Amino acid sequence: MEQTTALQEAWKAARFPLSGHGKRNVRVLTEAFREMDGLTDSDMYGKGEVIEAFQTKMAAVLGKEAAVFFPSGTMAQQIALRLWCDLKELRRVAYHPLCHLEIHEEDGLKRLHHLEPVLLAQADRLITLEDVQNMGDGIACLLLELPQREIGGQLPDYGTLKAISAYCREKGIALHLDGARLFEVLPYYKKTAAEVCALFDSVYISFYKGIGGIAGAILAGEEAFVRESSVWKRRHGGDLISLYPYIVSADYYYDLRVGRMERYYEQAVELAAWFNGCHEAVRTLPAVPVSNMFHVHFARPKEQMEPLLAGIAAATGVAFTARLKELEGACSFELSIGDQYGAAPKEAVAEAFRLLGQGLAAV
Amino acid sequence: MEQTTALQEAWKAARFPLSGHGKRNVRVLTEAFREMDGLTDSDMYGKGEVIEAFQTKMAAVLGKEAAVFFPSGTMAQQIALRLWCDLKELRRVAYHPLCHLEIHEEDGLKRLHHLEPVLLAQADRLITLEDVQNMGDGIACLLLELPQREIGGQLPDYGTLKAISAYCREKGIALHLDGARLFEVLPYYKKTAAEVCALFDSVYISFYKGIGGIAGAILAGEEAFVRESSVWKRRHGGDLISLYPYIVSADYYYDLRVGRMERYYEQAVELAAWFNGCHEAVRTLPAVPVSNMFHVHFARPKEQMEPLLAGIAAATGVAFTARLKELEGACSFELSIGDQYGAAPKEAVAEAFRLLGQGLAAV
Numbered sequence: 001m002e003q004t005t006a007l008q009e010a011w012k013a014a015r016f017p018l019s020g021h022g023k024r025n026v027r028v029l030t031e032a033f034r035e036m037d038g039l040t041d042s043d044m045y046g047k048g049e050v051i052e053a054f055q056t057k058m059a060a061v062l063g064k065e066a067a068v069f070f071p072s073g074t075m076a077q078q079i080a081l082r083l084w085c086d087l088k089e090l091r092r093v094a095y096h097p098l099c100h101l102e103i104h105e106e107d108g109l110k111r112l113h114h115l116e117p118v119l120l121a122q123a124d125r126l127i128t129l130e131d132v133q134n135m136g137d138g139i140a141c142l143l144l145e146l147p148q149r150e151i152g153g154q155l156p157d158y159g160t161l162k163a164i165s166a167y168c169r170e171k172g173i174a175l176h177l178d179g180a181r182l183f184e185v186l187p188y189y190k191k192t193a194a195e196v197c198a199l200f201d202s203v204y205i206s207f208y209k210g211i212g213g214i215a216g217a218i219l220a221g222e223e224a225f226v227r228e229s230s231v232w233k234r235r236h237g238g239d240l241i242s243l244y245p246y247i248v249s250a251d252y253y254y255d256l257r258v259g260r261m262e263r264y265y266e267q268a269v270e271l272a273a274w275f276n277g278c279h280e281a282v283r284t285l286p287a288v289p290v291s292n293m294f295h296v297h298f299a300r301p302k303e304q305m306e307p308l309l310a311g312i313a314a315a316t317g318v319a320f321t322a323r324l325k326e327l328e329g330a331c332s333f334e335l336s337i338g339d340q341y342g343a344a345p346k347e348a349v350a351e352a353f354r355l356l357g358q359g360l361a362a363v
Numbered sequence: 364m365e366q367t368t369a370l371q372e373a374w375k376a377a378r379f380p381l382s383g384h385g386k387r388n389v390r391v392l393t394e395a396f397r398e399m400d401g402l403t404d405s406d407m408y409g410k411g412e413v414i415e416a417f418q419t420k421m422a423a424v425l426g427k428e429a430a431v432f433f434p435s436g437t438m439a440q441q442i443a444l445r446l447w448c449d450l451k452e453l454r455r456v457a458y459h460p461l462c463h464l465e466i467h468e469e470d471g472l473k474r475l476h477h478l479e480p481v482l483l484a485q486a487d488r489l490i491t492l493e494d495v496q497n498m499g500d501g502i503a504c505l506l507l508e509l510p511q512r513e514i515g516g517q518l519p520d521y522g523t524l525k526a527i528s529a530y531c532r533e534k535g536i537a538l539h540l541d542g543a544r545l546f547e548v549l550p551y552y553k554k555t556a557a558e559v560c561a562l563f564d565s566v567y568i569s570f571y572k573g574i575g576g577i578a579g580a581i582l583a584g585e586e587a588f589v590r591e592s593s594v595w596k597r598r599h600g601g602d603l604i605s606l607y608p609y610i611v612s613a614d615y616y617y618d619l620r621v622g623r624m625e626r627y628y629e630q631a632v633e634l635a636a637w638f639n640g641c642h643e644a645v646r647t648l649p650a651v652p653v654s655n656m657f658h659v660h661f662a663r664p665k666e667q668m669e670p671l672l673a674g675i676a677a678a679t680g681v682a683f684t685a686r687l688k689e690l691e692g693a694c695s696f697e698l699s700i701g702d703q704y705g706a707a708p709k710e711a712v713a714e715a716f717r718l719l720g721q722g723l724a725a726v
Binding site: 023024025026027028029030033036037038040041042044070071072073074075076078105106107108111112113208214215231232234235236237238239240241242243244245246248 | 386387388389390391392393396399400401402403404405407433434435436437438439441468469470471474475476571577578594595597598599600601602603604605606607608609611
């Protein structure tokens with residue numbers, strides 16, 4: 001077992017954690033199954049009502065011909081890129097330097113699929129149309145992540161997105177959407193999921209970020225592409241006899257929360273303003289959020305901020321985060337608005353920010 | 364949705380299906396979670412009490428240093444073989460022609476890991492010590508499946524197993540156990556799981572065969588091997604943020620059923636005798652089961668047997684199977700004893716066999 005820090009303890013004990021939907025515990029499962037008929041049949045290796053109905057539903061939401069449920073986005077996206085490479089008879093794919101496939105998957109794409117990524121843009125900024133125009137030949141697929149999570153959840157403007165899509169179509173480059181947080185960006189774009197997805201040839205979405213399910217992903221696209229992805233799902237060991245624990249909960253929390261994304265977004269804008277107005281040593285990235293998420297940067301070292309934040313949580317019940325990422329003489333954390341932020345009393349939040357400003361002034 | 368046959372309908376409607384533990388429906392999940400504390404934390408990407416405690420428990424059961432939970436056996440076994448190949452700096456593995464990796468995984472081993480299988484023995488018989496001695500050089504790992512499912516669940520005698528193990532150790536060939544049905548063979552061998560596993564360098568076990576859980580697998584072996592397998596689990600997209608729906612149910616049904624394996628085995632022997640005594644056109648493989656499973660072969664075409672079996676189910680409530688495998692002028696099915704066989708009244712079973720014998724005599 002990993003050792004827990006004082007900040008993690010403070011987070012766990014806090015009455016008002018500002019990020020997320022609540023604890024990831026067994027209740028998340030039992031709540032989703034409370035109303036389920038116990039006689040509902042399991043899916044069986046990708047077949048059966050429970051999986052097929054959900055796939056059909058999500059294909060319609062995303063405006064695609066077909067969709068297939070995967071246990072993880074890691075599996076779904078590696079397979080999507082592999083399929084595009086096989087179809088185009090090329091081995092190169094392009095994505096951001098902080099793409100999930102590049103930094104969180106132990107190089108599965110390279111070690112299992114032998115694909116060669118081309119990194120576009122600098123790590124601290126979004127991919128531009130110019131980056132795409134200059135990426136060179138021999139690229140089967142471009143992956144765009146909306147929002148770009150590792151830089152605070154930034155988004156290209158919609159015009160740029162359309163221009164990149166048009167360019168890729170013209171050049172015969174497949175465009176894949178890492179839409180782990182797709183529903184979270186729709187209020188900012190003022191678009192439906194299907195409208196955004198129409199710019200892409202294939203789309204992955206996740207059910208445990210803003211949706212708050214247990215795990216699981218959908219990969220959507222044209223019929224033949226999606227059918228072939230199921231074959232690769234089996235090769236990866238993801239074609240489980242039963243995926244319904246994830247599917248039922250994905251469906252339940254999708255219905256529960258997809259309509260709340262506008263509220264989460266507005267609350268993220270509100271909360272980011274609190275941070276940015278609190279002290280000059282605090283800034284958010286982006287300055288004004290474009291989804292339910294943003295990063296908070298402190299121009300103070302982690303070992304100064306940890307006791308300060310733990311103390312604020314103890315004093316006010318308001319916890320900003322469970323962990324800080326160490327940077328050079330500074331630190332940061334990620335915040336994603338879910339159901340918890342709205343449950344925190346405004347006075348407690350105000351007091352927490354007063355203490356944060358005071359504490360930063362003192363250190 | 365696939366079309367259901369009359370035999371499948373008869374199976375679903377039957378009061379006394381003789382195979383398995385019961386329907387794979389949502390109750391399997393809700394029963395496992397009924398006594399769980401809702402505040403129990405989820406596992407998080409392979410960490411946390413719920414996954415670590417179960418891994419420790421299963422490592423002890425199997426007598427291995429360490430164990431890791433996988434969403435599927437497909438993933439666990441490909442990774443085990445890959446690790447042995449990387450360790451031995453060889454690309455060849457040996458297994459039975461009807462090995463799960465060869466016939467049920469869409470060639471994931473070849474397409475993802477680029478390993479080359481060497482098929483030992485003819486498809487209709489077990490691997491012998493002689494096969495192993497003659498398999499040639501350059502083989503990193505030999506996989507043995509106990510029992511050999513696709514030929515009715517046959518087993519080598521324990522002496523052969525020990526001799527194969529000793530030979531592999533002498534030659535530096537890793538020996539991997541496909542123990543999807545390991546607990547089911549222990550009553551025949553009169554050994555503990557740890558005693559059998561001591562003959563092998565790595566072991567995979569499954570939780571939805573005789574154990575009757577929802578899905579999931581354990582891979583066990585030496586500490587370093589198992590640790591490295593977790594890295595590959597992430598590469599495959601199997602390192603889900605939460606695996607607890609499978610882990611909790613695996614643990615629950617393991618505790619519930621591992622002590623029943625002797626009974627399932629004895630009942631399989633009893634039921635096979637019914638089949639073999641019923642008519643000369645019926646025989647089981649093996650003739651006397653060595654685990655809870657066996658195959659039933661009818662020397663009659665599928666289209667004759669389907670209505671006969673559906674009719675018997677309608678008349679007696681006793682269903683033998685939901686589907687028949689077509690063979691040349693004949694057909695077969697697999698039977699695995701679980702909780703359901705014991706619930707069928709002996710008179711109903713006797714009447715079903717009387718009708719089966721009568722029906723076979725008539726066609």
